[in-house]
Amino acid sequence: MNNLEEIAWLVNRCADCELSRGRNKAVPGEGSPQADLMFIGEGPGYHEDRLGRPFVGPAGQFLDDLLMSIGLKRADVFIANMVKCRPPQNRDPLPAEMSACSKYLDRQIELIDPKLIITLGRFSLTRFFPGETITRARGKVREKEGRWIYPIMHPAAALHREENRSTIVSDFKEIPRILERLDRPSSPLMEDQPVEPQKATAPQAQQLSLFSS
Numbered sequence: 001m002n003n004l005e006e007i008a009w010l011v012n013r014c015a016d017c018e019l020s021r022g023r024n025k026a027v028p029g030e031g032s033p034q035a036d037l038m039f040i041g042e043g044p045g046y047h048e049d050r051l052g053r054p055f056v057g058p059a060g061q062f063l064d065d066l067l068m069s070i071g072l073k074r075a076d077v078f079i080a081n082m083v084k085c086r087p088p089q090n091r092d093p094l095p096a097e098m099s100a101c102s103k104y105l106d107r108q109i110e111l112i113d114p115k116l117i118i119t120l121g122r123f124s125l126t127r128f129f130p131g132e133t134i135t136r137a138r139g140k141v142r143e144k145e146g147r148w149i150y151p152i153m154h155p156a157a158a159l160h161r162e163e164n165r166s167t168i169v170s171d172f173k174e175i176p177r178i179l180e181r182l183d184r185p186s187s188p189l190m191e192d193q194p195v196e197p198q199k200a201t202a203p204q205a206q207q208l209s210l211f212s213s
């Protein structure tokens with residue numbers, strides 16, 4: 001898979017797991033190939049399956065509002081999901097389905113090489129930090145596999161519980177500050193922290209204490 005277009009071509013024809021049977025359209029992901037920010041959600045829902053685009057339902061409208069709140073638009077970032085086809089009745093994706101689909105997401109991450117990956121919800125969180133809960137992990141920047149990861153709650157959580165909305169909004173507003181810190185390796189506030197992500201050989205994930213809560 002040499003580029004994002006090739007990945008999308010393959011995804012649209014993929015039958016590597018059971019989710020291919022029920023999909024209307026696969027949802028490869030979309031955005032800038034040079035994005036600094038890459039968002040990873042769970043999987044397509046009803047609206048996404050209809051249009052073949054990620055985050056176009058009510059949760060997607062909230063994501064657009066969140067992006068606008070930090071001066072960005074959809075075309076500035078890249079948005080992808082753990083699985084590219086809609087699970088029936090919006091059930092959770094199964095481990096075997098996420099495993100079958102991971103080759104596409106892994107390659108998208110490699111090709112885009114974002115400065116910061118923002119995981120949306122628990123499934124993309126556990127891709128990087130297995131066994132962790134979103135409640136404990138959200139709002140903390142950490143390094144994993146040579147990349148900086150910032151987990152936040154899934155935008156859909158705000159649709160189900162109003163109290164989640166303010167948490168997501170405040171976590172989102174940290175993103176410009178995080179990017180700024182990552183761009184400024186000599187920041188005195190980070191003098192004891194590694195600025196370049198350590199590679200996978202690091203004994204454990206690094207965490208930027210500045211952003212920890």
Ligand code: SF4
Nearest residue numbers: 014017020085100101
């Ligand atoms: S979810 Fe992923 S692995 Fe499964 S059929 Fe769709 S593209 Fe292929």
